[in-house]
Amino acid sequence: MPDGAGLFVSFEGIDGSGKSTQAHLLADTLRAEGHDVVLTREPGGSPGAEEIRALVLQGDPDRWSAETEILLFTAARRDHMERTILPALAAGKIVICDRFADSTRMYQGISRGDLRTLVDDLHALMIGREPDLTILIDMDPEAGLSRAKGRDGIEERFEDFGLELQVKMRAGFLDLAAAAPDRFRVIDGSGARDVVADAVRAAIATHLP
Ligand code: TYD
Numbered sequence: 003m004p005d006g007a008g009l010f011v012s013f014e015g016i017d018g019s020g021k022s023t024q025a026h027l028l029a030d031t032l033r034a035e036g037h038d039v040v041l042t043r044e045p046g047g048s049p050g051a052e053e054i055r056a057l058v059l060q061g062d063p064d065r066w067s068a069e070t071e072i073l074l075f076t077a078a079r080r081d082h083m084e085r086t087i088l089p090a091l092a093a094g095k096i097v098i099c100d101r102f103a104d105s106t107r108m109y110q111g112i113s114r115g116d117l118r119t120l121v122d123d124l125h126a127l128m129i130g131r132e133p134d135l136t137i138l139i140d141m142d143p144e145a146g147l148s149r150a151k152g153r154d155g156i157e158e159r160f161e162d163f164g165l166e167l168q169v170k171m172r173a174g175f176l177d178l179a180a181a182a183p184d185r186f187r188v189i190d191g192s193g194a195r196d197v198v199a200d201a202v203r204a205a206i207a208t209h210l211p
Pocket of ligand 1: 015016018022045059075085100102103107109110160
């Protein structure tokens with residue numbers, strides 16, 4: 003582990019990729035192996051950020067301008083970093099985060115025009131840190147969409163994006179991975195749950211003591 007000071011792992015992928023399930027399974031596996039694990043998620047992961055989560059995921063799709071939405075996601079992330087992630091890392095824990103800044107790069111960066119520069123500038127200004135390792139669960143967009151649509155819930159501001167955008171995001175996530183090969187591990191999410199989980203566990207092996 004870098005610096006002997008915890009390990010920060012994020013999970014990324016399009017809606018319906020199965021990354022939340024895999025984040026949970028990895029947390030369970032590592033705990034069973036005796037590691038001290040904090041499983042968290044974005045948007046959310048701290049009391050203040052969970053309040054922001056409700057603001058950004060519920061309600062009318064036009065509720066926020068694209069720019070306001072980026073500010074809200076970044077504000078939530080900043081609080082999550084301050085209150086949850088950094089203290090856990092400082093205590094030497096493994097932090098597993100279901101989505102992090104790469105989701106903002108994709109969702110806010112490309113879904114409503116090209117706002118990547120704004121997302122990156124705000125990240126540099128207010129967050130300034132990447133996970134040590136990012137597990138990208140890669141998934142066919144059509145399959146992902148049918149999985150995601152099968153769920154009920156009120157957090158659906160981003161779940162009506164449709165196939166075209168899912169295709170763009172999958173490609174965008176793969177581009178991010180190609181640009182930062184040291185940080186990313188790309189895992190094929192189409193297999194059976196336990197097969198994917200084994201691949202995830204193997205992918206993080208080199209980062210564990
Ligand atoms: P999540 O709870 O991971 O939903 P799911 O399990 O369905 O993938 O994330 C909720 C939604 O929030 C998801 O559609 C992606 C969106 N999101 C952003 O648009 N920007 C962000 O920065 C983050 C973290 C999430």
